[in-house]
Each structure stands twice: as C-alpha cells, then as structure tokens.
Amino acid sequence: MAPGRLVPTFTPAMLVSWLLFATVPMWIERVGLYQYLGVEILIFAIYALAYNLVLGHAGLPSFGHGAFFGIGAYAFGLAQFNLAASLWVGLAVAVLAAGLGGTLVALFISHRRGIYYALMTIAFGQVFWFIAIKAHSITGGEDGLLKIERLPVALGIVTFDLRDNTALYYFVLAVFVGVSLLLWRLVHSPFGRIVKAIKQNETRARFVGYDVWRYKAAVLIISAALSGLAGGLFSMAQTSAFPDVMSLHYSGYVVMMTLVGGGLVSFWGPVVGAVAFFLARDMIGALTTGWMLWFGLFFVALVLFKPEGIAGIFAGLATRKHKTTSAPVSNPQPQER
Amino acid sequence: MLDVTAIDTFYGETQTLFGVSLSVQAGQVLALLGANGAGKTTVLRSILGLTRPRRGDIRFEGRSIVTRATHEIARAGIGWVPDDRRLCPTLTVAKNLSLGEKRTAFRAWSMTEVIDIFSPLKYLMSREAETLSGGEMQMVAIARALLGSPGLMLFDEPSQGLAPKIVDDVLGVIRRLKAAGIASIVVEQNADVALGVADRVVVLLHGQVAWSGEAAALATDAGLKRRLLGGLA
Amino acid sequence: MGTLLNLLPHLVNGITLGLLFALIALGFMLILGLMEQINLAHGSLFALGAYFAYAICAPRLPLPPDVLGMWAAVPLGWRFAAAVVLAPILVAPFGLVLERLMRRTYGRDPLYGLLLTFGVAMVLEELIRMVWGTRDYILPVPREMSGGFIMLDLIWSTYRFWAAALAIVAMAGVWAIVERTRFGAMVKAGAHDSEIVQALGIDLTRLRVWVFVLGTMLAAFAGVVLAPLWGIRPHMGVDAVVPAFLIIVLGGVGSFWGAAIGGLLVGMVVGLSGAYASEWSMLSMYLLLIAVVTLRARGLFGKKSVLEV
Numbered sequence: 008m009a010p011g012r013l014v015p016t017f018t019p020a021m022l023v024s025w026l027l028f029a030t031v032p033m034w035i036e037r038v039g040l041y042q043y044l045g046v047e048i049l050i051f052a053i054y055a056l057a058y059n060l061v062l063g064h065a066g067l068p069s070f071g072h073g074a075f076f077g078i079g080a081y082a083f084g085l086a087q088f089n090l091a092a093s094l095w096v097g098l099a100v101a102v103l104a105a106g107l108g109g110t111l112v113a114l115f116i117s118h119r120r121g122i123y124y125a126l127m128t129i130a131f132g133q134v135f136w137f138i139a140i141k142a143h144s145i146t147g148g149e150d151g152l153l154k155i156e157r158l159p160v161a162l163g164i165v166t167f168d169l170r171d172n173t174a175l176y177y178f179v180l181a182v183f184v185g186v187s188l189l190l191w192r193l194v195h196s197p198f199g200r201i202v203k204a205i206k207q208n209e210t211r212a213r214f215v216g217y218d219v220w221r222y223k224a225a226v227l228i229i230s231a232a233l234s235g236l237a238g239g240l241f242s243m244a245q246t247s248a249f250p251d252v253m254s255l256h257y258s259g260y261v262v263m264m265t266l267v268g269g270g271l272v273s274f275w276g277p278v279v280g281a282v283a284f285f286l287a288r289d290m291i292g293a294l295t296t297g298w299m300l301w302f303g304l305f306f307v308a309l310v311l312f313k314p315e316g317i318a319g320i321f322a323g324l325a326t327r328k329h330k331t332t333s334a335p336v337s338n339p340q341p342q343e344r
Numbered sequence: 345m346l347d348v349t350a351i352d353t354f355y356g357e358t359q360t361l362f363g364v365s366l367s368v369q370a371g372q373v374l375a376l377l378g379a380n381g382a383g384k385t386t387v388l389r390s391i392l393g394l395t396r397p398r399r400g401d402i403r404f405e406g407r408s409i410v411t412r413a414t415h416e417i418a419r420a421g422i423g424w425v426p427d428d429r430r431l432c433p434t435l436t437v438a439k440n441l442s443l444g445e446k447r448t449a450f451r452a453w454s455m456t457e458v459i460d461i462f463s464p465l466k467y468l469m470s471r472e473a474e475t476l477s478g479g480e481m482q483m484v485a486i487a488r489a490l491l492g493s494p495g496l497m498l499f500d501e502p503s504q505g506l507a508p509k510i511v512d513d514v515l516g517v518i519r520r521l522k523a524a525g526i527a528s529i530v531v532e533q534n535a536d537v538a539l540g541v542a543d544r545v546v547v548l549l550h551g552q553v554a555w556s557g558e559a560a561a562l563a564t565d566a567g568l569k570r571r572l573l574g575g576l577a
Numbered sequence: 578m579g580t581l582l583n584l585l586p587h588l589v590n591g592i593t594l595g596l597l598f599a600l601i602a603l604g605f606m607l608i609l610g611l612m613e614q615i616n617l618a619h620g621s622l623f624a625l626g627a628y629f630a631y632a633i634c635a636p637r638l639p640l641p642p643d644v645l646g647m648w649a650a651v652p653l654g655w656r657f658a659a660a661v662v663l664a665p666i667l668v669a670p671f672g673l674v675l676e677r678l679m680r681r682t683y684g685r686d687p688l689y690g691l692l693l694t695f696g697v698a699m700v701l702e703e704l705i706r707m708v709w710g711t712r713d714y715i716l717p718v719p720r721e722m723s724g725g726f727i728m729l730d731l732i733w734s735t736y737r738f739w740a741a742a743l744a745i746v747a748m749a750g751v752w753a754i755v756e757r758t759r760f761g762a763m764v765k766a767g768a769h770d771s772e773i774v775q776a777l778g779i780d781l782t783r784l785r786v787w788v789f790v791l792g793t794m795l796a797a798f799a800g801v802v803l804a805p806l807w808g809i810r811p812h813m814g815v816d817a818v819v820p821a822f823l824i825i826v827l828g829g830v831g832s833f834w835g836a837a838i839g840g841l842l843v844g845m846v847v848g849l850s851g852a853y854a855s856e857w858s859m860l861s862m863y864l865l866l867i868a869v870v871t872l873r874a875r876g877l878f879g880k881k882s883v884l885e886v
Contacts, residue, residue, distance in 0.1 A: 115871055119870075122691065126819070126822050126870070127866075129815065129819065130867050131863075133819075133860075133863045134860060256699070256702065259695065259699045303700035303703055306699075307700060310693045414772070414775035415775045415777075415779055426776075435766065440766075443763065443766055444777050492778060
C-alpha cells in the first residue's frame with residue numbers, strides 16, 4: 008500500500024458511466040426500452056454497490072440483504088404516512104431504519120465469517136421477511152404497503168415533481184452519483200484499507216491490533232443503511248412495498264448481479280451487474296419466462312470459472328492500470344498435518 | 345524398486361525439497377535421517393503424492409508415480425505408517441485394520457498372519473482406536489499398512505514416543521518384513537534406532553541430500569556421524 | 578393438566594418433524610464430513626423430492642394421455658409408495674451434477690463453495706418454478722395413512738405416525754450403512770482424515786460421489802415424507818437446509834446420535850411453538866438458529882467442527 012499514492016476522486020469508468028446514464032432518457036425509447044427500466048437499474052446499482060461493500064470488499068457472504076432493502080422500502084412508505092409527506096424525511100427514515108436493522112444483525116454476526124455468517128444472514132433475512140408478512144397492521148402483510156407517493160424534490164426555491172419517470176430517473180441518478188462517490192472514498196480511506204486487510208487475513212489484522220469486530224460491524228451497518236436508501240427509492244418508484252423483496256430469493260438477485268458484474272474484483276462491477284441483470288430480464292425475458300434460470304446458470308458458471316465477473320473479464324482484456332480493489336481470495340492454505 | 349530422482353517439493357510457495365534423490369531395492373531398508381524440519385516427512389509425502397513434487401521423477405517398480413493419485417500409488421504397493429499413526433479414533437481396531445486390506449501385485453498378508461506378528465492385537469480387536477496406548481496404536485498402524493500388501497513400507501518416526509522395549513519390537517517387525525522381501529524407508533530423528541536396521545542411509549539437511557551411503561559406514565565413523573547429525577545420535 | 582395433555586399431539590408432531598430433520602441433517606452431515614463444504618443447495622434436493630413425488634402421485638407426468646390415465650387409475654397407496662421409492666432415485670442425478678460442480682471449489686476459499694451452492698439453489702428453485710409454477714401444491718396421501726383418530730380425548734393425525742415410522746426406518750438404514758458396512762467405515766475415516774484414507778488405497782473421489790448420492794436421496798426422501806405436512810412450494814428448500822445446519826451446530830459434525838438428538842430438539846421446538854401460534858412455528862426455527870449460533874460454536878457431541886472458519 009503506497010502511502011503517497013494519490014487516489015482519484017473517481018475513475019474514468021465511473022465518469023463515463025455517469026455521463027452515459029445521463030443521456031439515457033434521450034435514447035432509451037428509441038432502442039425499444041422504456042424509461043422506468045433506467046430507474047430500476049439505477050436503484051439496483053445503488054443497492055448492489057452497497058451490497059458489495061460487504062461481499063467484495065469485506066469478503067463476507069451475506070444472503071439476507073433483502074431485509075435491509077425491504078426495511079428501507081417499508082420505512083419510506085410508513086414515514087410518508089405517519090410522519091411527514093417529505094421526500095427527505097422519507098429517505099432519511101429509510102436510511103436510519105435500515106441502518107438500525109443492520110446494527111441489530113451486526114451485533115449478532117460480526118464476530119463470525121464464512122458459513123456461520125452466511126447462515127445467520129439467511130436466518131435474519133427469513134425472520135424479517137416473516138415479520139413483514141405477518142405484521143399485517145403495519146406492513147399490510149402479503150397485500151403490501153400501497154399508495155406510496157412519489158414525493159416532490161423540494162429544494163427551497165425550486166420543486167421537482169417526480170411523478171414523471173424521467174424526472175424520477177434524474178433524481179435517482181443524482182443519488183447514485185452521490186452514493187458511488189461516497190463509497191469510492193470510503194473504500195479508499197484508511198477504513199477501507201483496514202477492511203481489505205481483514206478480508207485478506209482476519210487473524211493477522213487482529214494481531215496487528217485492529218478491532219476486527221468493529222470494522223466488520225461498521226461495514227454491515229453502512230451497507231445496510233445504503234441498501235435501505237435504495238429500498239426507499241424503490242418503494243417510491245413502485246408506489247408500493249411488498250414482503251417479497253426481503254425473501255431469500257430476492258436477496259439472491261443482488262448477490263448474483265454483484266458477482267456477475269465483477270464485484271469481487273472491481274469497485275464498479277456491481278453497476279455493470281445491475282445493468283446486465285435488468286437487460287437480461289427484459290431482453291431474454293421477452294423470449295422466455297425462464298430467463299432467471301439462464302442468468303442463474305451464468306452466475307454458477309462464473310463462480311466456477313471466472314469469479315472476476317464481467318468487469319474482471321474486461322480488466323483482463325484491457326490494461327491493468329485501474330485494478331483498484333482487492334483480488335479474489337483464492338489461495339488455499341497448504342494442508343499441514 | 346523405488347527411484348526418487350531430483351525432486352523439488354513445495355508447501356504452498358515455500359520450497360522444502362531441493363533436488364532430492366534416493367533409491368531403495370527390494371528387501372532393503374533405507375534410513376532417512378536429519379534434523380527436525382529437514383524435509384524427511386516431505387520426502388515420504390512426495391512419494392505418496394500427498395504433497396506432489398513440482399519437478400523431478402519418482403518411479404516405483406519402473407513405472408512413474410509422480411503424477412498419479414495417492415490411492416493409485418497406494419494400490420501399486422506402497423504402505424504408509426505416519427508419525428501420528430492416524431487411526432480413525434471412533435472406529436474399532438478391527439475396523440481400522442480392515443480398512444487397510446487390499447490386494448496388490450505383492451504378497452498379501454492375511455489377518456491371521458498379521459495377528460501372529462502382533463500378538464497383542466488379538467485382545468484389542470473390539471477396542472475403540474482412541475482408547476489405545478501409543479505403542480498399541482503404532483502396532484495397529486503397522487498392521488494396517490501390512491494388510492495392504494505392500495512392496496515398500498514408509499515408516500515415519502516409528503520410535504517416536506515409544507518405550508525402548510516397544511521400539512525393539514518395532515525394529516524386529518521391520519527386520520521381519522525385510523526378510524519377507526519388503527523394502528522400507530525409515531524416517532527417524534533418532535539415528536541410532538534407524539541405524540540398527542538400515543542397510544543404506546540418506547541424510548537430509550535443509551531439504552537437500554547431505555550424505556548418502558552404506559549404513560555400516562556411518563555407524564562406524566563417529567566423526568562423520570557427529571558432523572552430519574550433530575546432537576541427534 | 579388439561580393443557581399439558583393438549584400439548585401431546587404437538588409433541589408428537591415435533592418428534593415426527595425432528596426425525597425428518599435428523600434425516601436431512603444426516604445426509605447433510607455425511608457430505609459435510611467428507612467434502613468439508615456446506616451445500617446450500619441441499620434444501621433444493623429436498624424440494625425436488627417433494628415435487629417429483631407430487632408429479633408421481635397427483636399424477637402430473639409428461640406421459641401420453643392413455644398411459645397417464647392407466648397410472649392415475651392405480652390406487653393412491655401404490656402411487657404414494659412408488660413416489661417414496663422413485664423420487665429419491667429421480668433426484669439422485671441432480672446430486673451427481675452438484676457434486677461435480679462442487680469439486681471445482683474444493684480446496685479454495687470457502688466463499689466460492691457458498692456462492693456456488695447458493696447459485697445452484699437459486700437455479701434449481703427457478704427450474705421448479707418453470708416446470709411446476711409458483712402456486713402451492715399438496716401431496717395427496719392415501720386414505721389408509723391420512724385422517725385422524727381419537728385417543729385420550731385428543732385428536733391425532735394418522736399421517737404423522739406414518740411419517741415418523743418412515744423416518745425411523747430410513748434412519749435405521751443410515752445407521753446400518755454408517756456403522757456396519759465397510760462403506761460406512763470408509764466414510765467415517767475419510768471424514769476424519771482424508772489423507773490416510775487415500776494412502777490406504779481408497780478412491781476418495783468415488784467415495785465422495787457415493788456419499789453425495791446417499792445424502793441427496795436422504796434429502797429427497799425427507800422431502801417426500803414431509804410434503805403432506807408442510808405443503809409444496811418453490812422456496813421450501815430453505816426450510817430444510819436451515820434445520821440441517823442448526824442440527825449440525827447442536828450435535829456436531831460426525832456424530833450419528835448428535836444428529837438424531839439434535840434433530841429431535843429442533844423438531845420439538847418447532848412442533849411445540851406450533852402449539853401456541855401455528856403460524857410462527859417455522860419462525861421459531863430461525864430464531865433458534867440465531868440463538869444457538871450466538872451462544873455456542875461447537876456441537877454437543879462432535880469434536881472439531883469443520884465449520885469453524
């Protein structure tokens with residue numbers, strides 16, 4: 008780790024993506040797609056970036072992230088109904104509520120890794136999903152929380168109505184840019200470097216003196232909070248919130264798109280994955296209802312043969328200049344008996 | 345019978361054996377000596393394919409085994425008595441022994457013969473392996489390897505942790521195997537024990553062969569012995 | 578006293594569930610012991626067993642109409658028996674494929690094994706959705722095994738006793754294989770020490786394949802037997818793999834009785850919580866997992882846990 012190395016605030020890949028995303032409303036309909044797709048992609052790009060903080064950067068397998076996304080979704084709606092019909096309040100509550108959920112889970116699992124961590128996240132995910140279904144009076148149960156409104160962006164002087172998909176798209180894009188800058192800075196901060204060290208060798212990091220528990224907990228909490236932000240945006244975009252986003256199946260979607268995009272080796276991989284996932288859904292889905300099966304098989308194939316994902320494939324083809332995040336941990340310890 | 349030619353073996357990225365060569369003939373006992381960490385166990389593991397050499401060749405009965413799977417190497421007729429015995433603790437002695445039974449190109453040993461050699465086994469058959477003493481475990485481990493019809497036996501520290509009387513018994517067994525035409529490689533830290541049965545000796549130092557020759561030559565030359573083995577004799 | 582007596586049927590329910598959980602856990606444990614990898618897709622094999630059983634019993638098979646008609650005319654009792662025997666056999670190939678895939682992750686960072694098996698579980702669930710749709714199914718049970726009877730002024734479910742009996746038979750079979758056959762000895766030895774087993778001339782790869790097949794068939798069998806109690810839905814796999822893991826944590830890896838007793842414990846918690854709030858009984862299993870993993874990492878019976886990573 009070269010201390011004096013200047014880390015850019017963002018990479019060319021990020022900038023190009025942002026600009027590309029900004030132009031989307033101009034051509035999306037001409038290619039036969041639709042504006043709302045862009046909204047979905049960006050929301051899940053935020054979700055996947057947040058998720059990758061735990062999977063790719065910290066090396067922790069979470070299969071229950073849907074819970075945090077879902078908490079954010081419900082929190083946004085509930086805040087709107089019970090607190091204030093304000094976009095900022097709603098999103099803030101979504102972030103806080105999901106962060107609290109993350110804190111609760113982090114308390115139980117941060118001292119673990121590997122399979123115990125994975126199974127615990129599954130268990131917690133199932134518990135939250137269960138509560139979402141059963142707490143009918145709060146969440147609307149299986150019928151969902153309906154009539155959530157797209158609140159306007161009130162910036163004092165000007166107000167933007169988000170009921171138009173294009174306007175919503177630009178708002179989500181702005182949040183996306185903000186979140187990606189934030190996470191980029193975080194990953195390249197001393198905090199991020201320590202998390203990377205913990206991923207490589209937790210025992211050694213503890214020896215050196217880091218409070219590993221705290222870092223792992225922090226990573227989960229931040230990731231949960233930002234996943235909740237995505238969830239809040241999602242329920243606003245959909246104008247409803249349903250329990251199924253908390254299901255194991257749904258949690259699996261973000262795992263798959265993150266790895267497929269290249270989250271294990273690339274900071275921007277999850278974004279690529281989100282794009283790939285939704286394009287697959289709409290394009291392959293137009294041909295067959297079994298698109299998810301193919302995407303899943305693609306995911307399995309990548310885990311076996313190319314865990315670096317799409318971004319990893321491109322990084323291999325291009326130069327090695329911008330390999331900024333950690334490599335996949337794949338050294339087996341020699342069998343010492 | 346066994347020819348090891350210039351093997352380089354690594355643990356992960358660390359090289360532990362550097363161009364090690366040795367050979368054993370049928371009915372011969374080769375002592376593999378050296379300090380702790382010199383690489384003696386690694387040589388055995390390389391022969392067995394448990395820690396495969398990256399370079400070099402190993403031929404058993406003329407056929408190269410360096411790329412073969414461990415179970416195939418074992419089936420070719422190489423038996424192993426590891427330094428930690430490695431019996432399955434929750435199985436009975438009888439079951440542990442039966443796991444070793446197999447036929448190879450070499451002479452088969454029946455359970456009766458084996459119990460004849462290791463008479464205490466008769467009373468231990470239904471005991472669970474983890475309840476045995478060190479000496480008893482050693483006996484079972486050797487018997488188990490013998491039931492596998494070996495042409496070559498690999499003994500890793502056979503005297504370790506055993507009372508002198510038992511060590512004598514073990515050496516007696518090795519001599520008996522030798523008489524039956526079975527070759528042995530005996531890895532030992534305690535040189536005198538090994539020199540008691542060995543025909544030839546190879547001394548390892550930091551993963552390299554420091555000396556190889558007749559056991560008699562080493563046994564009689566105290567100066568050479570001291571130089572090679574230091575305080576181990 | 579009255580309320581305690583009312584708990585009895587739920588206790589029996591719990592024991593039945595527990596036996597079936599133990600069966601799943603045994604298959605899971607055999608695989609885990611030998612491969613040192615957690616198979617998150619184990620639950621999918623359980624689910625496939627249920628779905629294949631449904632296809633055989635309902636019947637809903639891709640056969641020409643007259644053949645299907647002939648099969649449908651066969652008494653349900655025979656069809657059910659056929660399902661119990663055939664479903665595990667039909668699921669076995671899926672296990673073989675899964676084993677092949679898992680081989681590639683052997684020895685690497687455990688994260689890959691988790692991601693792989695998780696991915697396979699999702700693929701299998703999608704496959705199930707594609708073939709059978711997303712609605713819930715109920716596995717029809719022959720009249721002789723269904724319904725209820727009254728004893729001690731309580732209503733008991735007949736099928737639960739049958740399910741328990743089937744589970745006991747299967748567990749006895751597993752016990753016999755593990756404790757009384759050479760195969761079982763090889764599995765035990767291999768789980769404890771993979772190197773010495775190979776050095777004794779045993780083909781560990783082939784052994785692993787057979788163990789995987791056995792574990793797969795046990796999971797599928799449990800899926801068939803549990804289907805009438807739990808219903809059949811695409812995501813039922815999770816509800817099988819979680820108790821299996823929970824039982825391993827409780828009973829340790831490598832102990833038959835640990836799995837059996839652990840299974841009964843978990844089953845009774847689920848069964849008894851069903852007495853108070855039937856909807857929350859499955860939830861109790863997840864809460865129990867959280868509690869157990871939080872409080873202890875080693876099993877009651879087993880020694881070193883290969884899960885401690």
